[in-house]
Amino acid sequence: MTVPEGFEFDDDRDRVDRDAVWAFLSTGAYWGRWRKRADVEAQLDGAWRVVGVYETTTGELVGFARAISDGVALAYLADVFISERVRGMGLGKALVTAMIDDGPGAGFRWMLHTADAHGLYKQHGFGPPDEMYLERRSRR
Template sequence: MQLENHEFLVSDRKELLQLDRIAALLRDSYWAQNRPVEIIEASIANSICFGVYDKSVQIGFARVVTDLVTVYYLCDVIIDEAYRGRGLGKVLVEAITNDERFARLHGLLVTADAHGLYEQYGFVRDPERTLRRKRAE
């Protein structure tokens, strides 16, 4: 899947991913600032990943963890701070939610501050039914 939006490219081709750029983006996030590079690399290997590119530089990232039959978990959605405010987060989430592989699956995600973005793409808040178990440190 590739989608060109004017000068930007959204792609799920893993060979385009730039581990150093992804690690830098995640270091600036509130949810993964301490995630080791080897964990990031393993998570990429075990997920369907999407990158956003300005020419040859990766400026955005998202991962989808799924069984491709019943459910997907959308995570690590991030756009480089210098590129925010241009609608690239919307382009990225739209590319993922419109992807045929996920069309008939139940989608999940967790966010502390971007509810409005995801609600535009059919996600709804469900505090009554959601439980979470954190991983052991």
């Protein structure tokens, strides 16, 4: 993975700025605004893996992704974001690479739901589900 200059990626869950994740998910994420802070905290606590993107000079969290997994064959990518002020620098592509290709789930079947960024995810092998995949949609 090529890390854009001035940034670092870290999968240390204790380093994640939970306030920054909450701030983005509760205001800037179309997919996350329905959640309460306690929901996000529970999802962070239960995550199989998290990856944060940090500015090297300030240590500020400017990107994030989390995954849930059985730890053997299957993983779900969630809550991927890059702060608006640093978008367009290749951080999103590098973040997805760090999570799915450079981590312990490189050989897993990965899933995600998204209404945008299809081009980004296609670069990582995501596409329409195969004939074996079924889903029960949320009743929310």
